[in-house]
Amino acid sequence: MRALPPVHDPGGRSLRKAGRTALVMSACFxxxxxxxxxxxxxxxxxxxAAAVLGIADFSGRRAQRLRAAAATLAAGAVLLxxxxxxxxxxxxxxxxxxxxxxxxxxxxxxSGYFAAASSAVIVFYVVATGVEGPVxxxxxxxxxxxxxxALSLLAVGWLWPSRAAAESRTALAGVFRGxxxxxxxxxxxxxxxxxxxxxxxxxxxxxxxxxxxxxxxRSAWRPDGLAAPHKARMYMLEGARRMNGLxxxxxxxxxxxxxxxxxxxxxxxxxxLDGCATALESDGRDLPDTGVVERANAExxxxxxxxxxxxxxxxxxxxxxxxxxxxxFVWQQLGWGVxxxxxxxxxxxxxxxxxxxxxxxxxxxxxxxxxxxxxxxxRRARRNLNWRSVxxxxxxxxxxxxxxxxxxxxxxxxxxxxxVGFATLVVIKTxxxxxxxxxxxxxxxxxxxxxxxxVLITTFGVDAPVYSVVLPIVIFAGFYLPGAVSFIAGQAFxxxxxxVLFNLLKPAGWTVGxxxxxxxxxxxxxxxxxxxxxxxxxxxxxxxxxxxxxxAAGGEYVEGRVRQLxxxxxxxxxxxGLGYRVGVAAVDAEDVFSQYLSEPHQSxxxxxxxxxxxxxxxxxxxxxxxxxxxPVAAGAATRxxxxxxxxxxxxxxxxxxxxxLAAVVAGGGPLAVGSLEMxxxxxxxxxxxxxxTLLELEAWLDGLNGDIGHLRPALAALRGDEAAAQVDxxxx
Numbered sequence: 001m002r003a004l005p006p007v008h009d010p011g012g013r014s015l016r017k018a019g020r021t022a023l024v025m026s027a028c029f030x031x032x033x034x035x036x037x038x039x040x041x042x043x044x045x046x047x048x049a050a051a052v053l054g055i056a057d058f059s060g061r062r063a064q065r066l067r068a069a070a071a072t073l074a075a076g077a078v079l080l081x082x083x084x085x086x087x088x089x090x091x092x093x094x095x096x097x098x099x100x101x102x103x104x105x106x107x108x109x110x111s112g113y114f115a116a117a118s119s120a121v122i123v124f125y126v127v128a129t130g131v132e133g134p135v136x137x138x139x140x141x142x143x144x145x146x147x148x149x150a151l152s153l154l155a156v157g158w159l160w161p162s163r164a165a166a167e168s169r170t171a172l173a174g175v176f177r178g179x180x181x182x183x184x185x186x187x188x189x190x191x192x193x194x195x196x197x198x199x200x201x202x203x204x205x206x207x208x209x210x211x212x213x214x215x216x217x218r219s220a221w222r223p224d225g226l227a228a229p230h231k232a233r234m235y236m237l238e239g240a241r242r243m244n245g246l247x248x249x250x251x252x253x254x255x256x257x258x259x260x261x262x263x264x265x266x267x268x269x270x271x272x273l274d275g276c277a278t279a280l281e282s283d284g285r286d287l288p289d290t291g292v293v294e295r296a297n298a299e300x301x302x303x304x305x306x307x308x309x310x311x312x313x314x315x316x317x318x319x320x321x322x323x324x325x326x327x328x329f330v331w332q333q334l335g336w337g338v339x340x341x342x343x344x345x346x347x348x349x350x351x352x353x354x355x356x357x358x359x360x361x362x363x364x365x366x367x368x369x370x371x372x373x374x375x376x377x378x379r380r381a382r383r384n385l386n387w388r389s390v391x392x393x394x395x396x397x398x399x400x401x402x403x404x405x406x407x408x409x410x411x412x413x414x415x416x417x418x419x420v421g422f423a424t425l426v427v428i429k430t431x432x433x434x435x436x437x438x439x440x441x442x443x444x445x446x447x448x449x450x451x452x453x454x455v456l457i458t459t460f461g462v463d464a465p466v467y468s469v470v471l472p473i474v475i476f477a478g479f480y481l482p483g484a485v486s487f488i489a490g491q492a493f494x495x496x497x498x499x500v501l502f503n504l505l506k507p508a509g510w511t512v513g514x515x516x517x518x519x520x521x522x523x524x525x526x527x528x529x530x531x532x533x534x535x536x537x538x539x540x541x542x543x544x545x546x547x548x549x550x551x552a553a554g555g556e557y558v559e560g561r562v563r564q565l566x567x568x569x570x571x572x573x574x575x576x577g578l579g580y581r582v583g584v585a586a587v588d589a590e591d592v593f594s595q596y597l598s599e600p601h602q603s604x605x606x607x608x609x610x611x612x613x614x615x616x617x618x619x620x621x622x623x624x625x626x627x628x629x630x631p632v633a634a635g636a637a638t639r640x641x642x643x644x645x646x647x648x649x650x651x652x653x654x655x656x657x658x659x660x661l662a663a664v665v666a667g668g669g670p671l672a673v674g675s676l677e678m679x680x681x682x683x684x685x686x687x688x689x690x691x692x693t694l695l696e697l698e699a700w701l702d703g704l705n706g707d708i709g710h711l712r713p714a715l716a717a718l719r720g721d722e723a724a725a726q727v728d729x730x731x732x
Contacts, residue, residue: 013057016160018480021054024155026472028148029501034468039505040137041144044080046501047127048148051076051120053155054479058116061165061283062157069156072117073149075104076124080145083128084138090410093129097421098403100125105395109384109591110377122402122425129406130418166283168233169348171212173280175240176341178205180273182247183334187266205244212237213611232348236276236341238618243337245619249703251327261303262331268296269338276345284349290342297335304328308692325695332696383584388546390539390595394430401428401530405523414522415515419498423523428531430539430595435531438487439524445488446520449495456496457503467500474500495520539595546592547613548662550585554620555658557582558704561624562651562697566644582620589614609714613665616711620658620704643694650676650701661708664715671712676705 025046032042056072058065079100086092104122108115128141182205253262275288308324316324343353384391405424409417427442429435460466474496482490495517560578593614596607653676664671676698 013163014480014483016163017054017057017483018476018478020155020159021050021479022472022476023159024053024148024151025049025475028144028151029471029504030468031147032144033504038140038144040131040133040140041147042505043131043501044127044141044144045148047123048073048076048145049152049155050479051123052149052152055123056116056120058156062161065156065161066153068117069149069153072120073145073152075117075121076149077142077145079121079125080128080141081138083125084133084141085135087129087132088134090407093410094403094407097125097129097406098399101402102395102399105398106381106384106391108394109380109389109391119425122398123422126402126421126425127418130409130416130421132417168212168215169280169283171208171215172233172236172240173277175205175208175212175237176273176280177277178208179240179243179247180270180277182244183266183270183273186247186250187263209237209241209244212240232344235344236348238615239337239341239344241615242619243334243341246330246334246337249330251323251330253327261300261307265296265300265331265335268292269335272338272342276341279345279349284351287346287349287351288342290339290346290353293335293338293342297332297339300331300335304331305692312691321691322695322699325692326699326702328692329696329699333700380587383588388542389588390430390542390592393534394595397430397530397534398425398428400534401425401527404530405526408522408526412522414519416502416519419515419519420523420526423520424527424530427524427527432532435528439528439531441487442491442520442524445491446495446517448488449492449499450517452492453496453499457499462503464504467504471497471500471504491520539592542592543589543596543610544666546585546588547610547617548666550582550589550614550617550662551620551658551665552662553578553582553585554617554624555655555662558620558624558658558701559651559655562647562701565697566647566694582624586618589617606718609717612714613711616707619707640691640694643691643698646677647694647698647701650698653677654701654705657705657708661711668719671708671715674705676702 028045028049029042032038032045036042052069052072056069058068082096082100083093086096101122104118104125108118124145272288272293275286279285279287308321308328311324312321346353383389386392401424402421405421406417408414409420414420423442427435427439429438456470474493478490478494478497480490481493557578560574593610596610657674661671663669
C-alpha cells in the first residue's frame with residue numbers, strides 16, 4: 001500500500017494556525033447563521049477570521065501582534081466599504097481591484113508585518129467586490145468584520161500564538177551559548193587545542209547556525225524594515241557566523257606573552273556571549289552590558305601594543321610583525337564582534353543600545369536608529385520603484401491578475417465571483433514555473449474536494465446540525481494540510497469548506513462544489529496566463545545580478561573604508577555614500593533571495609549555494625563595520641609611507657577582485673583568485689603603534705581575499721560543472 005505523505009510542521013506552526021482559524025472562523029459563521037440569521041454578517045465575519053488568523057498569521061510579541069492585526073482590520077474595514085460600493089459596477093470594481101492590489105502588494109516593501117498583512121488585506125477587497133450587493137449591505141458587512149475582528153484579536157493575542165520569533169531567539173541563544181564555550185576553550189594551551197579536544201564544541205556551532213538561519217527565515221523580518229528587532233536578529237546571526245569563522249582560523253599566538261594577553265578579554269567575551277544567550281532565552285529580562293567587553297578590549301589593545309613595541313625594539317622580522325598584527329586583529333574583531341552582538345541583542349528587546357562613541361562608528365549600530373519609520377518607508381519605496389525590483393514586479397503581476405479575474409466575473413456573470421479572485425490570488429507565484437505548478441495542484445485539489453463534498457451531500461443530504469459539526473473539522477484540515485502535508489490536500493478540504501458554508505446559508509446540494517470547481521479553473525487559468533506573461537522567470541532572473549552588485553559595492557566600501565582610516569583619502573561624505581550603496585544592495589539581495597526561496601526547486605543545491613554567496617557578501621559589510629571601530633593612530637600613514645602605500649594598493653586590488661567576482665556571479669566564467677602582496681618595508685621604530693594599526697587592516701584585507709577562494713564550490717554548484725573552480729592567475 002502506498003505510504004501517506006509525510007507531515008512537515010516545524011514547531012507546530014501549521015497546527016496552531018489551523019486550530020485558531022478553525023475555532024474562530026466556525027464560531028463567527030455559526031453565530032451569524034444560527035443566532036442572527038444574517039448571511040452577509042456570517043460570511044464577512046468568517047472570512048475576517050480566515051484573513052487575520054489563517055493568512056496573515058502574525059508573529060512577535062503580543063503587543064506587536066495585536067497592533068499588526070488591528071491595523072489589518074482597520075485597512076480591511078475601509079476596503080470592505082469601498083469594495084461594496086463598487087461591487088455592482090464591473091468597470092469600477094475591475095479598476096479599483098487593480099489599483100488596490102498594487103498599492104497593498106507594494107506595501108510589503110516596508111516591513112515583515114506589511115508583507116504578512118498584504119494578502120489578508122487583499123482578501124477583504126476580493127470578498128467585497130466578488131459578492132455583489134447594494135450600498136445598504138455595508139453596515140451588516142462592517143458589523144461582521146467587527147465581530148470577526150474582535151474574536152480574531154483575542155486569538156492573536158492569547159490563543160496558541162505563532163512562536164516563530166521565539167523559536168528564532170531560542171535558536172540564536174544556542175548559537176551564542178556555543179560561541180561562549182568556544183571562546184573559553186581558547187584559554188587552553190595551543191597543543192591541547194591542536195589535539196582536537198574542542199572538536200565537539202566547534203562542530204556543534206555549524207548545525208546551530210544553520211538551525212538559527214532556518215528559524216529566522218520562518219519569522220517576519222526584513223533588514224531595512226519597520227521593526228529594529230527583526231534587523232537585530234539578522235545582524236546577530238551574521239555576527240555569530242563571522243565570529244565562528246574567525247575562531248575556526250584562529251592564528252597561533254606569536255609567543256607565550258601574546259597568549260597571556262587574551263586572558264581577561266576571553267573571560268569577558270565569554271560572559272557577554274553567555275549574557276546574550278540568556279537574554280534571548282528569557283526574552284530580554286536580563287540583558288548584557290556593552291561596557292565590560294569594551295573596557296576589556298581597550299585593556300587588551302593597550303597591552304598588545306606595548307608588547308608589539310617591545311618586539312619591534314628587539315628587531316623582529318617583517319614576517320613576525322605581520323603574524324603578530326594578524327593575531328592581534330583577529331582578537332580585535334572578536335572583541336568588537338561581541339560588542340556589536342550585545343548592542344543588537346539590546347535593540348532586539350527594545351532596550352537602550354548603551355553604545356559608546358566608538359561603537360557608534362559602526363554602520364550596523366547606526367542603522368538601528370536611522371531616523372523615523374516614515375522616513376525609512378519613503379526611502380525604501382523610492383528604491384523599489386524600478387523595473388528590477390521584485391516587489392514592483394510582484395505587485396504588478398498580482399494587480400493585473402486580480403483585475404482580470406474581477407473583469408471575468410462581471411463579463412461572464414460568474415456565480416460566487418470572489419472564488420475566482422481567491423483562486424487567482426492563491427495560484428499566482430513569483431515565477432511561471434511556480435504558477436504552473438500551483439495552478440495544476442489547485443485544479444486537482446478542487447476536483448478531489450468536489451468529489452468528496454458530493455459524497456458528503458449524498459450521504460447526509462443538507463443536514464444543518466451535521467454540517468455545523470463538520471465545519472470546524474474541515475476548516476482545520478483546509479488550513480493545516482497546505483503547510484504540513486500538501487497544497488493539493490489543502491485545496492481539497494477548502495473546497496469542502498466552501499460547500500459546507502454555502503449549504504448552511506442556502507441549501508444547494510452538490511452544485512455548489514461544481515460552481516467552486518468552475519471558478520477555480522477560471523481563476524487558475526488567469527493566474528497561469530499572467531504568470532507566464534509578466535516576468536515569467538521571477539526572482540531567479542534578478543538574483544545573480546543583485547548578488548553581483550552586492551559584492552561589487554562591498555569591495556568599493558572596503559577600499560573606501562581603508563582609505564578613510566589611513567587618510568587622506570575618501571572623505572566622510574563619500575564613505576557614507578558607499579555605505580548607503582552597500583546597504584541598499586544588501587537589502588535588495590535579501591528581498592530577491594526571499595522571493596527565490598518561495599519558488600519551486602528541484603534540488604536544494606542551488607538554494608544552499610546562493611545562501612552561501614549572500615552570507616559571504618554580508619560578511620564584507622559586517623567586517624567593514626568592525627574595522628570601522630579599530631582606532632588608527634594619527635599620522636601613521638605619513639610615518640610609515642611604504643606600509644600605507646601597500647595597504648592602499650591591497651585595498652584597490654581587493655576591490656577589483658570583488659568586481660571580478662561580481663562578474664562571475666552575474667555572467668559565469670572562471671574565478672581568478674591571487675594573493676595580496678603583503679608589506680615588507682621598514683617601519684618607524686619611534687611609532688610602532690601606528691604601524692601596527694596599518695598591519696591590522698592589511699591582515700583584514702588578506703582574510704577577505706582568502707574568503708573569495710572559498711566560494712568556488714558554491715559557484716560550481718550553481719552551474720552544475722567545475723568551471724567556477726578553475727584558477728586563472730592573479731587578483732588584478
